[in-house]
Amino acid sequence: MASISVPMPGVQPAPRPKLAEYLRWSVDHKIIGVQYMATAFFFFIIGGALAMLVRWELLTPALDASGTGSAYNSLFTMHATIMIFMWIIPMFAGFGNYIVPLQLGAKDMAFPWLNAFAFWLLPPAGVLFLLGYFVGPAETGWTAYPPLSVLFSGDGQTLWAISIHIAGVSSILGAINFIVTIKNMRPEGMGWFQMPLFAWAVLATAIIQILATPFLAGGLTLLILDRVAGTAFFDPSRGGDVLVWQNVFWFYSHPAVYLMVVPGMGILSEVLSIHSRKPVFGYKMVALSSIALALIGFTVWAHHMFTSLTPQLRVPFMITSFIIAVPTGIKIFSWIATLWGGKIRFTAAMLFSIGFLSQFVIGGITGMMLGAIPVDIHLHDTYFVVSHFHFVLFGGSVFAIYAGIYHWWPKITGRMMNEFWGRVHFAITYVAFFFTFFPMHLAGMQGMPRRVAEYAPEFQTLNVIISISAFVLGISTFIILANMIWAIYRGKVAGPNPWRALTLEWQTSSPPPAYNFKGTPIPFDDPYGYGTEAANAYLAAMEELMTPAAQLKSGRSAGPASASPEPVAGD
Amino acid sequence: MNLSVGRGGLGSSTIIIIVIAAAAIIFGGYVISTLTPSLLPVQASGEAEQVDGLFRVLMFLGGIVFLLVQGLLVVTIIRFRRKPGDESDGAHFSSNLTLEIVWTAIPAITIVFLAIYSYNVFVSIREPKPDELHIGVSGARFAWTFTYEDPLGRLPADGPQTFNDAVLHTYVGRPVVLTMQTSDVNHAFWVPTMRIKQDLLAGRTTDVRFTPILAGRYRVACAELCGGGHGSMFSYVQVYANEQEWMDRFIDVRVERILNPPTDPVEVGRSLLTEGKYPCAGCHKLDDLGWAGVTGPNLNGLADTAARRASTAGEPSAESYIANSVRHPNDYTVPGFQKNVMPQFGPTETEPAEVDGAYYLYMPDEDLVNIISYLCTQSATGTPTCGDTASIEQAVAAQSE
Numbered sequence: 001m002a003s004i005s006v007p008m009p010g011v012q013p014a015p016r017p018k019l020a021e022y023l024r025w026s027v028d029h030k031i032i033g034v035q036y037m038a039t040a041f042f043f044f045i046i047g048g049a050l051a052m053l054v055r056w057e058l059l060t061p062a063l064d065a066s067g068t069g070s071a072y073n074s075l076f077t078m079h080a081t082i083m084i085f086m087w088i089i090p091m092f093a094g095f096g097n098y099i100v101p102l103q104l105g106a107k108d109m110a111f112p113w114l115n116a117f118a119f120w121l122l123p124p125a126g127v128l129f130l131l132g133y134f135v136g137p138a139e140t141g142w143t144a145y146p147p148l149s150v151l152f153s154g155d156g157q158t159l160w161a162i163s164i165h166i167a168g169v170s171s172i173l174g175a176i177n178f179i180v181t182i183k184n185m186r187p188e189g190m191g192w193f194q195m196p197l198f199a200w201a202v203l204a205t206a207i208i209q210i211l212a213t214p215f216l217a218g219g220l221t222l223l224i225l226d227r228v229a230g231t232a233f234f235d236p237s238r239g240g241d242v243l244v245w246q247n248v249f250w251f252y253s254h255p256a257v258y259l260m261v262v263p264g265m266g267i268l269s270e271v272l273s274i275h276s277r278k279p280v281f282g283y284k285m286v287a288l289s290s291i292a293l294a295l296i297g298f299t300v301w302a303h304h305m306f307t308s309l310t311p312q313l314r315v316p317f318m319i320t321s322f323i324i325a326v327p328t329g330i331k332i333f334s335w336i337a338t339l340w341g342g343k344i345r346f347t348a349a350m351l352f353s354i355g356f357l358s359q360f361v362i363g364g365i366t367g368m369m370l371g372a373i374p375v376d377i378h379l380h381d382t383y384f385v386v387s388h389f390h391f392v393l394f395g396g397s398v399f400a401i402y403a404g405i406y407h408w409w410p411k412i413t414g415r416m417m418n419e420f421w422g423r424v425h426f427a428i429t430y431v432a433f434f435f436t437f438f439p440m441h442l443a444g445m446q447g448m449p450r451r452v453a454e455y456a457p458e459f460q461t462l463n464v465i466i467s468i469s470a471f472v473l474g475i476s477t478f479i480i481l482a483n484m485i486w487a488i489y490r491g492k493v494a495g496p497n498p499w500r501a502l503t504l505e506w507q508t509s510s511p512p513p514a515y516n517f518k519g520t521p522i523p524f525d526d527p528y529g530y531g532t533e534a535a536n537a538y539l540a541a542m543e544e545l546m547t548p549a550a551q552l553k554s555g556r557s558a559g560p561a562s563a564s565p566e567p568v569a570g571d
Numbered sequence: 572m573n574l575s576v577g578r579g580g581l582g583s584s585t586i587i588i589i590v591i592a593a594a595a596i597i598f599g600g601y602v603i604s605t606l607t608p609s610l611l612p613v614q615a616s617g618e619a620e621q622v623d624g625l626f627r628v629l630m631f632l633g634g635i636v637f638l639l640v641q642g643l644l645v646v647t648i649i650r651f652r653r654k655p656g657d658e659s660d661g662a663h664f665s666s667n668l669t670l671e672i673v674w675t676a677i678p679a680i681t682i683v684f685l686a687i688y689s690y691n692v693f694v695s696i697r698e699p700k701p702d703e704l705h706i707g708v709s710g711a712r713f714a715w716t717f718t719y720e721d722p723l724g725r726l727p728a729d730g731p732q733t734f735n736d737a738v739l740h741t742y743v744g745r746p747v748v749l750t751m752q753t754s755d756v757n758h759a760f761w762v763p764t765m766r767i768k769q770d771l772l773a774g775r776t777t778d779v780r781f782t783p784i785l786a787g788r789y790r791v792a793c794a795e796l797c798g799g800g801h802g803s804m805f806s807y808v809q810v811y812a813n814e815q816e817w818m819d820r821f822i823d824v825r826v827e828r829i830l831n832p833p834t835d836p837v838e839v840g841r842s843l844l845t846e847g848k849y850p851c852a853g854c855h856k857l858d859d860l861g862w863a864g865v866t867g868p869n870l871n872g873l874a875d876t877a878a879r880r881a882s883t884a885g886e887p888s889a890e891s892y893i894a895n896s897v898r899h900p901n902d903y904t905v906p907g908f909q910k911n912v913m914p915q916f917g918p919t920e921t922e923p924a925e926v927d928g929a930y931y932l933y934m935p936d937e938d939l940v941n942i943i944s945y946l947c948t949q950s951a952t953g954t955p956t957c958g959d960t961a962s963i964e965q966a967v968a969a970q971s972e
Binding site for chain 2: 062063068069070072073139140141143145146147148151152236237240241242243276277278279280281282283285307308311314315318319322323325326329330332333336337339340341342343344345346354357358361362364365366368369372373374375377378380381382442445446447449450451452453454455456528529530531532535536
């Protein structure tokens with residue numbers, strides 16, 4: 001089974017990934033993980049290009065570059081939908097697929113065929129969605145509020161709804177797989193609270209996906225029926241109600257925000273601990289606060305409706321929205337305490353994680369401001385909101401994705417990425433990100449609504465600053481893309497465990513062989529137990545076992561850990 | 572200096588440092604909160620003062636969180652950076668109960684305070700005030716229309732008891748309540764200087780209150796995406812200094828015009844358009860009326876273009892071309908523009924089975940005659956290209972069949 005092509009003396013060369021394997025149906029979670037990531041990155045570039053067009057239009061207060069208002073509206077509609085459903089969610093699904101079974105010491109996901117099927121739903125969904133451009137694209141924003149989305153949007157709106165439907169099915173199937181895998185396939189010796197925090201985050205995310213996505217599916221079905229079958233779920237003149245859509249949509253879409261942030265928080269916990277060689281502070285609280293975020297996240301949806309919901313009903317949602325601040329605060333302070341007393345290595349992964357902390361906290365503060373109804377009444381649907389959610393979804397999720405790429409790319413490809421260019425990428429991204437999104441707060445507070453192609457002339461200076469920074473930010477994406485590709489062919493050979501990390505994905509070769517481990521790996525007691533003798537002993541023993549010579553010897557059956565389980569069991 | 576967490580027992584120098592840092596952070600939060608007036612537009616309503624008070628508190632608390640987290644982060648990454656050549660691990664500790672209780676309890680207490688304060692402000696700005704001025708708001712893609720009553724009840728009993736304008740006219744000190752409806756999709760009525768916003772929801776009537784405190788002219792924006800012309804769907808609130816000025820300069824002028832209507836159809840047509848009876852302003856450009864829309868064709872020099880295009884569109888005259896464009900907007904679309912964007916303005920109050928446009932709105936023949944009479948004056952040469960009123964009436968009658 002294992003296909004380790006050895007045996008150069010010294011370090012074992014990682015087998016180069018074969019492109020053809022990634023273009024075929026495969027039930028190997030590692031192939032599927034890369035398939036998710038590559039697909040997501042492809043759509044990230046498309047979604048980013050659309051954002052560049054949006055910013056190009058907004059260089060001047062008049063409607064010019066995009067031709068018509070409808071064409072402009074389709075740009076940001078497609079941008080948002082692609083970034084959410086085709087980039088962030090699938091990208092984290094990719095990380096989850098590749099990393100979680102490895103972190104659990106498992107051979108694969110619980111349902112490999114289902115796993116492949118869930119992935120292969122995505123490319124058709126994305127293509128169908130882009131085909132909207134040939135029949136009149138969706139132009140109602142990703143929120144698709146009726147009556148606008150029923151009366152005044154092209155047939156692309158129907159394709160939009162169908163493709164999100166398909167992406168939603170993919171998401172639900174993936175989530176079932178993650179829950180079953182995490183529940184059942186943890187190795188002996190790994191209790192719930194010895195599980196790596198990324199796996200915890202994926203578990204919390206999967207719970208949200210299973211509970212929330214069916215509501216989106218229900219809402220989309222009603223929308224499609226209203227558009228094509230003449231029903232009147234959202235048509236008040238025939239007894240329907242437009243607020244039904246808003247409630248159903250946000251009942252999914254607010255939890256979806258946590259869907260897009262919680263896995264990133266999981267990555268952050270891994271990177272901050274490993275790259276500062278320090279245990280995660282308050283491990284249990286960090287793990288449980290992911291679950292808390294997932295559950296409380298279901299009670300806050302109507303804070304997106306503070307200017308449309310019946311006024312008396314708004315207050316409870318303000319209170320639940322404020323409550324979200326508590327678990328979020330716990331996480332942020334725990335991460336800082338994780339760094340405190342560590343030996344911080346400023347790797348690209350670490351830099352992006354620190355960047356996440358410093359940008360995400362701004363998104364958290366503006367989130368609190370928007371949670372207060374009277375302030376939200378002024379700021380709702382303005383550029384302040386656009387700024388807020390980009391601080392969460394770009395400063396948070398995308399920074400975490402970048403950190404995850406720099407951290408796990410050596411595991412996935414067997415090659416190190418270039419750290420110098422990683423730092424350059426970080427510096428440009430961090431600065432360009434800030435100057436793209438921070439000035440949007442000011443425009444929004446001063447009175448610029450979102451989703452407009454034409455705006456009052458006094459906002460032009462701010463918008464020019466924003467657009468130029470956005471172009472720099474857009475270009476900076478190609479630095480990491482080039483680095484990823486360069487690493488595959490020219491990167492330094494990584495070896496099994498370049499970061500000397502304790503979690504199980506690092507206790508096998510890079511990339512791991514078919515079925516991941518030779519024999520049954522034995523996890524270290526505490527996945528983040530850095531700074532102990534036992535941890536060093538475990539790592540030393542593992543290193544010994546991972547040398548090519550040892551690999552060859554143990555090739556018969558015994559796994560690396562089984563050679564000397566006693567000394568590595570830790571305290 | 573012993574700043575290590577998890578060992579218990581803080582030295583006195585540590586405590587001093589923490590106290591100084593805390594004081595500095597709180598002072599920093601105060602400084603950040605004083606930025607509030609420069610970040611927000613001028614306060615033109617009583618509600619704005621209350622909302623800004625809450626905003627200032629949020630800036631203060633947010634400023635503290637910002638400085639605390641960024642400060643801790645900077646101190647941490649400088650102090651605990653790996654020294655060159657050091658391959659060892661960091662300290663082994665992973666919990667501190669006191670700290671964890673502190674950073675759970677302080678935010679929890681803060682949100683209780685914030686929730687109570689926000690609730691009070693919210694109740695106060697929603698509360699009905701005595702002697703409110705009632706004004707109707709109607710949103711349509713992509714224009715605002717405001718509906719008024721004569722406070723002195725001078726309008727003829729047999730006519731409508733309200734009149735319209737495209738601008739919201741109010742005066743300082745009088746609480747206003749707006750009753751809002753949309754004729755098509757959802758919109759949101761937003762006056763940034765008043766800090767008020769409320770969605771107009773299809774099939775529902777919503778309301779919003781404010782009390783102007785500062786005379787001036789303020790922008791009204793649509794804040795809920797309503798289609799291609801969303802960005803150009805704006806109007807103004809005109810706040811007069813006092814009731815007298817409001818009566819003299821707005822109400823009396825309008826009531827007078829209703830009591831003694833002008834007979835010149837050009838003038839009547841012009842006022843129909845400026846009063847916003849029909850939602851044309853958001854989509855069309857017409858310098859004479861200050862319209863700047865881009866969703867529909869430019870109406871500057873329409874009299875000339877209509878005469879030129881009449882034959883292409885298969886219409887006998889300029890007036891007939893304009894009448895056709897209003898009654899059947901899908902019949903002939905100007906190159907570069909799409910069908911089903913402009914509503915059909917039909918001659919009957921009841922909607923026909925087949926709508927020939929984006930949706931249906933009622934426009935009686937006499938209004939159309941007056942509007943065409945006005946539009947026919949929009950000629951570069953200054954000479955109207957249409958026929959006389961009789962000819963316009965004939966063209967309208969032909970299109971209304």
